[in-house]
Amino acid sequence: MQCEEFEDRLNAVLDKRKRPETDAELQLHCETCPDCRHLAATYGRLLDGFYALATPHPPSDMAMRVLADLQPKVSPRRRWAVAAVALTTGALATAAGLLFAVVPLLRSHSQVPSTVLPTLATVASSDQSGPGSRGARIPLTGRSLESLELNQLPIVPELLALRTADEDPYAGLAKETGQSLATVVLYVPGIGGSKGIVDASGKDEPAWAAQMSEGLKPITDSVAETVNLLLRALPTVVSDSRS
Amino acid sequence: MSDNVRELVHQCLRGDQSAMVELVSNxxxxxxxxxxxxxxxxxxxxxVTQESFVxxxxxxGTWDQQREFLPWLLAIAGNRCRTLLAIRMHQPATSSLVEHLSDDAVGIRDAENLAEEVDLALSHLRAEYRQAFLLFHQHEMSYSQISTTLDCPLGTVKTWVHRAxxxxxxxxxxxxxxxxxxHAVRRV
Structure with a gap:
């Protein structure tokens, strides 16, 4: 071997992930050529130095950081909008409760025809039509709440969508809408899921989610159960308001 | 690529967050x-690691499942690194390990400092040479895999590693x- 060929041969040996001293041809040449022997030694030193480099440990929370990054970003304006939706929903629910309480009182103390009274189903289903469709127009006045189908209740549309979710309703709606769990909780306040309170740790809006979900603890393990519980509670509200 | 990784990827594509966590951790x-x-x-x-995983x-969905996963992932990371290095070149230098080491005395011989010197020397390589060198020596990828990862001919990859x-x-x-x-004036 000539000196001109030595470095190429040396690289070829390193390409096979072998040490220069393991190659007989290189060794033979090195015995008679101090320059090439020195060159082989420098390559060896280079790799010794490289492999001695300490490998830093990656951050242990990398996976959670990545997941947080994957969550849709919620701007402050958007957060206000979401909070407003939650408040509006709460206000609607309160109004519904009051309406249920007031309607029987009105019926007992006046002769106003029931047809002119506002009905919750009408309010809830102004954009729905057709027999059996969600929120079909059914006058609620004088009807027992327990007799109503779930899809006739004036609750936010997401609630009705949750009814058909196979497993955890929060997760089902989150997947369907592409929203974070925290956002879903805000859109559907007060409705319990198997996961209940959103686990805000590691999410991109932990303080916000924790704060907003604080008062939204799940009542039961399923939406239907929660709604039925609410239905059973409503007559109590009525009787309380009468007394 | 192992079936485990392929299965993990499928789970991730279905939106399984625990699979995503496992994939990142792996x-x-x-x-x-x-x-x-x-x-x-x-x-x-x-x-950049975080950004690469995201x-x-x-x-x-664009990953060709007939190919290995890691080279594809490292290609994304390498591209992000090269982008950042290009941005750095147009920015004034800030204090860094490079400057710190540059002030060190010449003639260091012990293994630890040799490693630091190699690390410093690596930082002066062209980004392509450095990435090819690291994929070969650090990640022990074959030239064929590196060629796929960097999307360039195998001969070019080999030349980059040798020049590095x-x-x-x-x-x-x-x-x-x-x-x-x-003993003699070295050839170039």
């Missing part, structure tokens, strides 16, 4: 290792870390 060491050696800055390496998870070695040695000699041969 590969974070390799991705962070490459980013750290490329960028030589821990915080930047963490940021990009990878968002574009998992030669330039590293030249720099270490300039720094006095490796001695010139006393």
């Amino acid at each position: 590969f974070r060491g390799q991705v962070f290792g490459l980013c750290y050696r490329m960028l030589r800055h821990r915080q930047d390496a963490e940021d 990009r990878a998870l968002r574009s998992l 070695r030669r330039e590293l040695i030249a720099r270490l000699k300039d720094r006095g870390v490796l001695q010139e041969s006393r």
Whole structure:
């Protein structure tokens, strides 16, 4: 071997992930050529130095950081909008409760025809039509709440969508809408899921989610159960308001 | 690629967050290792690692499942590193390990400092040479895999790795870390 060929041969040996001293041809040449022997030694030193480099440990929370990054970003304006939706929903629910309480009182103390009274189903289903469709127009006045189908209740549309979710309703709606769990909780306040309170740790809006979900603890393990519980509670509200 | 990784990817594509966590945990060491050696800055390496995983998870659907997963992932990380290095070139230098080491005395001989000098020499390589060198020596990828990862001919990859070695040695000699041969004028 000539000196001109030595470095190429040396690289070829390193390409096979072998040490220069393991190659007989290189060794033979090195015995008679101090320059090439020195060159082989420098390559060896280079790799010794490289492999001695300490490998830093990656951050242990990398996976959670990545997941947080994957969550849709919620701007402050958007957060206000979401909070407003939650408040509006709460206000609607309160109004519904009051309406249920007031309607029987009105019926007992006046002769106003029931047809002119506002009905919750009408309010809830102004954009729905057709027999059996969600929120079909059914006058609620004088009807027992327990007799109503779930899809006739004036609750936010997401609630009705949750009814058909196979497993955890929060997760089902989150997947369907592409929203974070925290956002879903805000859109559907007060409705319990198997996961209940959103686990805000590691999410991109932990303080916000924790704060907003604080008062939204799940009542039961399923939406239907929660709604039925609410239905059973409503007559109590009525009787309380009468007394 | 193992079936485990393929299954994990399928679960990720279905939106399973626990699978995403597992995928990131399985590969974070390799991705962070490459980013750290490329960028030589821990915080930047963490940021680019995170960004690479986010990009990878968002574009998992484009990954050709007939190919290996890690080279595809490292290609994303390498591209992000090169982008950041290009941005750095147009920014005024900030204090870094490079400057710190530059002030060190020449003639260091012990293994620990040799490693630091190699690390410093790596930072002066062209980004392509450095990435090819790291994929070959650090990640032990074959030239064929690196060729796929960097999307360039196999011969080019081999040339880059050889030039990287030669330039590293030249720099270490300039720094006095490796001695010139006393016997003759070296060929270039």
